[in-house]
Amino acid sequence: MSAEARERTIDAAARWLQDDEIVLVGVGDPSIAAWRARAAHAPNLQLVYESGAVGSIPDASPLSIGDPTLVAQALGTMSVADMFDLVIGGGRIDTAFVGAAQIDRRGCLNSTVVGEYAHPKVRLPGSGGAAEILHGAKRVLVMSPLERRRFPEQVDFVSSRPRVSSELVVVTDRAVLARRPGEDELTLVELVAGETVEAVRAEVQWELRVASGLRTA
Numbered sequence: 001m002s003a004e005a006r007e008r009t010i011d012a013a014a015r016w017l018q019d020d021e022i023v024l025v026g027v028g029d030p031s032i033a034a035w036r037a038r039a040a041h042a043p044n045l046q047l048v049y050e051s052g053a054v055g056s057i058p059d060a061s062p063l064s065i066g067d068p069t070l071v072a073q074a075l076g077t078m079s080v081a082d083m084f085d086l087v088i089g090g091g092r093i094d095t096a097f098v099g100a101a102q103i104d105r106r107g108c109l110n111s112t113v114v115g116e117y118a119h120p121k122v123r124l125p126g127s128g129g130a131a132e133i134l135h136g137a138k139r140v141l142v143m144s145p146l147e148r149r150r151f152p153e154q155v156d157f158v159s160s161r162p163r164v165s166s167e168l169v170v171v172t173d174r175a176v177l178a179r180r181p182g183e184d185e186l187t188l189v190e191l192v193a194g195e196t197v198e199a200v201r202a203e204v205q206w207e208l209r210v211a212s213g214l215r216t217a
Contacts, residue, residue, distance in 0.1 A: 001145045001173060005145065005173035005174075006029065006173070008173050008174075008192060009029070009143050009144075009145075009171055009172060009173045010029050010032050010033045010036065010143075011033075011036065012171045012172075012176060012190070012192075012217065013029070013030070013033035013097075013141060013143055013171045014033040014034070014036040014037040014040065015037070015217070016095070016139075016141060016169055016171065016176075017033070017034060017037035017042055017045060017095060018042060018094075018095075019041065019042040019043065019044050019045065020042075020044045020045070020046075021042065021045055021046070021094040021095055022046045022048055022092055022093055022094050022095075023045060023046065023047055023048065023093070023094065023095045023096070023097075024048050024049070024050065024088065024093045024095070024096035024097065024133065024137065025047050025048065025049060025056075025097055026049075026050075026065070026097050026098075026099070027061075027062045027063070027064060027065055027067070028061075029143055030097035030141075030143065031047075031058070031061060031062065032061070033097075033143070034047055048083075048087060048093065049065060049070050050065060050080065050083055050084070050088070050129055050133075051065045051066050051070065051080060051083075052071075052077045052078045052079055052080055052082070052083050053070040053071045053074045053077055054074055054075050054076045054077065054078065054087075055074050055075030055076065056070045056071070056073070056074045057072075057073040057074070058070055058072070058073070059072065059073070084129060084132055088129070088132055088133055088136040088137070089132065089135075089136050090136070091136055091138070093133070093136060093137040093138065094137070094138050094139060095137065095138070095139045095140075095141055096133045096134075096136075096137035096139070096140050096141065097140075097141050097142075097143070098130045098133055098134065098140055098141075098142060098160070099111060099130075099142065099143075100130075100142055100144065100159070101114060101122075101124055101150065102114070102149075102150055102151070102152055102155040102156060103142060103144065103150065103151055103155070103170055103177075103186070104151070104152055104153060104154050104155040104206075105153050105154070105185045105186060105206045106154075106161070106179075106184065106185055106186075107161065107162050107168040107179040107185070107186055108154075108155050108158045108160070108161045109127075109130065109134070109142065109155070109158075109159055109160045109161070110124075110155035110156055110157050110158065110159050111124050111125065111126060111127050111128075111130065111159045111160075112124055112126050112127065112157040112159045113156060113157050114156055115156055116156075117156075117157055120156075126159065127159035127160050130159060130160040131159070131160040133160075134160045134161065134162050134163065134166070135163060137166060138166055138167065139166060139167040139168075139169060140162055140166060140167070140168050140169070141169045141171060142168070142169070142170045142171070143171050143172075144170060144171075144172055145172060145173055146172035146173055146174045146175060146200065146203045147203060148202070148203045148204070148205060151203060151204045151205055151206075152205045153205050153206040162179065164181070164182060165181050165182070166181060167179065167180055167181055168186070170186065173192070174191075174192050174195045174199070174200060174203075175188060175190060175191050175192060175195060175200045176188075176189055176190035176217075177189065177204075177208075178211075185209065186208070186209070187208075187209040187210065187211050188200060188201075188208050188209065188210045188211060188214065189211045189213075189214065189215065190214070190215045190216070190217055191214065191215070191216050191217070192216075192217060193216055193217065197210055197214070
């Protein structure tokens with residue numbers, strides 16, 4: 001992704017974060033999106049990291065999920081086990097960032113293999129805690145380039161899938177797709193200025209639905 005496309009993706013992700021939310025943040029672009037949201041429109045955003053930092057206010061971009069900068073000004077810390085059991089598993093996360101190599105029509109995520117599991121073209125790191133996070137969070141936010149290879153009709157391997165009652169939002173450099181609570185597939189809900197529905201559909205391997213109130217940002 002170009003630097004310009006990356007900036008568009010981060011800014012779009014920041015717009016989806018709301019004031020007073022508890023947000024499970026990863027390092028890198030998700031952290032930057034959360035910082036921008038807090039500076040622009042969500043001053044009471046509470047950042048939580050799966051390593052155990054609660055109410056984190058890092059003064060520098062963390063190098064890893066275990067970077068000490070995450071706890072320097074945090075409200076508190078806890079063990080990873082307690083984070084997953086009490087905070088994530090307890091349903092206290094409003095929005096959670098997760099990653100994926102593939103996202104399909106139904107909102108299933110693949111971070112395990114590309115190709116057949118036994119003989120993959122690429123073997124990936126795996127879901128980590130994503131399965132638990134998708135089960136516990138009210139909204140899941142995925143940041144991804146809009147590339148046809150990343151959006152098959154069905155993922156090669158289901159690493160994790162969102163609950164029917166939760167929301168999945170896929171923020172890309174050219175558009176935003178969302179699967180609302182109770183819906184069964186992703187829908188195009190937002191276009192980047194200058195993009196068209198046809199251009200976005202060309203990068204998705206199924207007949208992409210378009211929201212009746214399609215926005216341009």
